Amino acid sequence: MRALLWLLLAASVLANVFISTFAGWSGGLQIAGSVCTGAVLLGSAVGLWLTRLRNQG
Structure with missing residues (x-):
């Protein structure tokens, strides 16, 4: 899922x-x-922001 979001981000910029x-x-x-x-x-x-990894602590 995150890979697709990164691909969409890069493609939209280009x-x-x-x-x-x-x-x-x-x-x-x-x-x-x-x-x-x-x-x-x-x-x-x-x-991407919603699926980011959060540190517990």
Whole structure:
């Protein structure tokens, strides 16, 4: 599960960089792509935070 969340986190960062620099999208299409990749990034970050190992002590 954590490996999948890490993969999603990395993929969303790379996708966001691609959309913002290389895709050539503009206007609403770029905003929609950035919002989607940002939602995946935030979701995977929250999932990783919720599944973190906690030290007892």
